[in-house]
Amino acid sequence: MSQLRAETARLLAAFEANGAVRLEADILQPADVLLDLYGEDIRARAYVASDPLRGEQMLRPDFTVPVVQRHMAVSAEPARYTYAGPVFRYQDSATGRAAQSEQVGYEVFDRSAPEVIEAEVFGLFHQILAPLGLTASTGDVGLLRAAIDGLSTSDARKAALRRHIWRPLRFQSLLARFSQPVAPKTLGAGGQQIGLRSAQDVQERLAQLEEEASAPPIPAAEIEALTDLLAIRGKLPEALKLLQALTSRLPSIGPAVAHMAARIKALDAAGMDVAPIGFEAAYGLTAMEYYDGFVFGFYAAEPGWPAVASGGRYDALTRVLGQGRAVPAVGGIIRPEYSLRATKGRLSC
């Protein structure tokens, strides 16, 4: 326990040395904000307690929401924060992971050039974790978003695809649906008007369906290019080359690829060896629902471990919590229980 405390203090100090201000957050958080943000899935992962007066409360499943809320309330930019403490998530008994686990985090709200901030956060995590011999993986959700924007299809279809970026199975089934001519649909028989969804709402959607019925399929070449994009994986320099080559088939990803190149350059300029860093275009699409740009994780070779550290960009989350006001945000967490175990593993061999 005292070792864990020392590890936590060491990580906090490293973040504070980089200009972060220490924040505290309540363990008990109002459930409505988290539920609205994450949806029902969070109920399958977070502890919900019922309070007869204050309504449903949740044992915090992460620090991101309280930290963003706190920042949006005071909002002086640029700002760098660090925090430490337990988070609570149901764990499948098979994984053997604890339901209560520690996190130490670092979050940056800064309107400087995005690649510079991303390189700062990733670089800092990389430097702190360097002695542990972990494998770094990265991705960029911005590439897929840009690819969707460039498809030859309606805005409604693009919105549907964007909405399901974080549900890969559903995303693939939508993509398959949109790559075919629209199948004829048998409408329901109708009935007495009940509920909050009005007759006009139904009429509007029926009109949309009619419009949609004549929508041409997304061209096969575009579906193929999008599939190729999602399959890209390798070390950063090779992955960048593959992506640059793909821009001839997916011109809309050009700016996102240029942004990635700028980030690699910034990492390089900071003296980091980018050659061994992994990149997967599909990285972060299942686990990290609120990240919408650059994403990263550091992994130990031990089976069954969670990422020792993970993080990324989450601009959209600040827009939701800021009620329209958004701020560019990049951050991440280290799991000190695992960084400690990884340290011991290194020492013993």
Added chain:
Amino acid sequence: MLKLGVPSKGRLMQETFDWFAERGVQLSKSGSDREYVGQVEGVDGVELVLLSAGEIPRELAAGRIHFGVTGTDLVHEKLAHWADVVEPVAEMGFGFADLIIAVPACWRDVTSLHDLDAVAARFRADHGFRLRIATKYHRLVRQFLTAQGVADYQLLDSQGATEGAVKNETAEAIADITSTGATIEANHLRILEDGLVLKSQATLWKSHSAGGDCGPLIRKISAH
């Protein structure tokens, strides 16, 4: 002594008694009709415990009863990793019920989960909160909708008269069990084409943790 848990009331209890009787095991309530104690004849070393059908999964998981009769829906809903703690001995051929998702019949545009998902996105944008689905089967419905990739909904707890939730404007859709669909229809609702979450029937379960010699009862009912 092995304990056999059976639903304490109504048709489910009577049909369970009949099912065992056909297999040479006589179950009966002892003493007054209001007393929840029973007798077992036709097989030795088994005691009858009358319980609420909803509590039988929990009692099986805890190993406080060795056998129990209850619906597939209740076992799957109430026990996470149910296959690790109980096993089905026999499907009993009654108490059929389907856990389904239904929407207002007036939603002519919504016939599938794909439609429900599209409407949920629009509903959330229009109303500022997630489309509400009333149910008491939280785990099963959530798992199902997650697997099917439906988003922007929330589950609203409803322990009874769930079919009325839409008319009362406390929910936009429901997930509930139905055997004939008559109540669904009477409440101006329609089942989605691909909205079948689970097919359920009364099932005899065996607890993994209760121990004891379950052989005699299993042999007796299998000999049928």
